[in-house]
Amino acid sequence: GAVVSQHPSWVICKSGTSVKIECRSLDFQATTMFWYRQFPKQSLMLMATSNEGSKATYEQGVEKDKFLINHASLTLSTLTVTSAHPEDSSFYICSARDLLGQGYNEQFFGPGTRLTVL
Amino acid sequence: EDKVVQSPLSLVVHEGDTVTLNCSYEVTNFRSLLWYKQEKKAPTFLFMLTSSGIEKKSGRLSSILDKKELFSILNITATQTGDSAIYLCAVQDSGTYKYIFGTGTRLKVLA
Numbered sequence: 001g002a003v004v005s006q007h008p009s010w011v012i013c014k015s016g017t018s019v020k021i022e023c024r025s026l027d028f029q030a031t032t033m034f035w036y037r038q039f040p041k042q043s044l045m046l047m048a049t050s051n052e053g054s055k056a057t058y059e060q061g062v063e064k065d066k067f068l069i070n071h072a073s074l075t076l077s078t079l080t081v082t083s084a085h086p087e088d089s090s091f092y093i094c095s096a097r098d099l100l101g102q103g104y105n106e107q108f109f110g111p112g113t114r115l116t117v118l
Numbered sequence: 119e120d121k122v123v124q125s126p127l128s129l130v131v132h133e134g135d136t137v138t139l140n141c142s143y144e145v146t147n148f149r150s151l152l153w154y155k156q157e158k159k160a161p162t163f164l165f166m167l168t169s170s171g172i173e174k175k176s177g178r179l180s181s182i183l184d185k186k187e188l189f190s191i192l193n194i195t196a197t198q199t200g201d202s203a204i205y206l207c208a209v210q211d212s213g214t215y216k217y218i219f220g221t222g223t224r225l226k227v228l229a
Contacts, residue, residue, distance in 0.1 A: 032215065043206060044161070044219045093160050097215060106152075107217060109160040 003027055004096050006110035013084055014118055021079045021113045023094030029074040030096035034107060035067075038091040050077040084117045091115075120145045122209050122220035130226045135197050139223045141207030142189040149212035151183055151190050156204045156222075164192070164205075197227045 003026040013019050023033055031052045036044040048069055049057045056069035066088075068080040077096075081088055091114050095107035122143045131137055143151065150168045154161035165174045167183035167190060174181050178197075183190045194201055204224050208217040 034216070036219075041224075043222045044208075044217075046216060046218075049214065049216065095217075106163070106166060107215075109162075112160045 002098055002108045004094065004108045004110040006092075006094055006113050008113060009111060010114040010116075012116045012118065015085050016083055018080055018082045019084055019115060021081070021092055021094075021115075023077045023079070023096070023110050025075045025096040025098075025108070028096075028098045030077075030098065031074060032097045033071060033077040034095045034097075035069065035077075035079050036093045036095070038093060038112075044093060047079075052077075081115065084115070086117045089115055089117045120209070120211070120218050122207055122218050124205075124207050124220035124223050126223060127221060128224040128226070130228065131197055132228050133198055135227075136193065136195045137197060137225065139192040139194075139205050139207075139225070140189060141191070141220055143207075143209045143218075143220075144188065145209045145211065145218060147212040147214075148185070149210040149215070152208045152210065152217070153181055153190070153192050154206040154208065156206055161206055194225075197225075199227050199229050201225060202227045 005024045007022045033050040035047045037047050038044050046059050047062045050069045050071040052071045052074050058064045071077040091112050093112040094110045125140045150166050152166050153164040165181045170185040178195045181192045204222045206222045207220040
């Protein structure tokens with residue numbers, strides 16, 4: 001149980017285009033999902049907290065208009081990188097809290113999406 | 119500002135060695151401390167620690183938390199090449215449930 005999937009697993013796009021990344025909790029409901037970014041040889045940096053049915057909460061320094069987050073259901077959150085530029089190239093990882101499961105305090109991580117912007 | 123610091127940043131050992139990885143934290147609203155192992159993809163869960171002084175063990179890995187001194191250690195005994203990875207420490211905020219990740223320790227185990 002407690003499986004989180006991400007799609008796509010990798011994507012290459014041209015500068016100026018928008019890219020959508022999906023995060024799904026497959027076997028549990030997640031009212032809260034988190035989006036992280038990881039640059040090479042660095043740790044995970046929290047970008048935003050995604051709450052089902054309400055607006056996302058962004059961390060300081062993260063542009064909400066550039067990284068659009070939608071959490072339309074208890075099992076799906078999407079991150080859209082708008083007008084992507086090469087400096088947005090990174091590994092994007094989502095996680096989800098299992099609201100009702102035994103791991104109530106634990107986040108379950110998706111496999112990540114590697115974005116390369118040319 | 120909340121922060122989590124890990125040391126060393128990187129470590130190279132030989133198979134069979136024992137390693138100790140450190141994680142210290144300054145987090146206002148502490149809920150739990152977690153250890154993860156990251157290879158090519160997303161982190162995989164190792165331990166969650168909430169109480170001081172209680173060792174958690176899984177095979178050759180063990181971890182303990184000291185809430186008075188605000189640190190945790192992760193021990194790996196009889197290291198194997200498959201232990202080569204980045205080990206991440208995270209502290210969960212009790213109000214927001216956010217994870218604050220440390221810098222990570224890059225471990226390389228040589229055959």
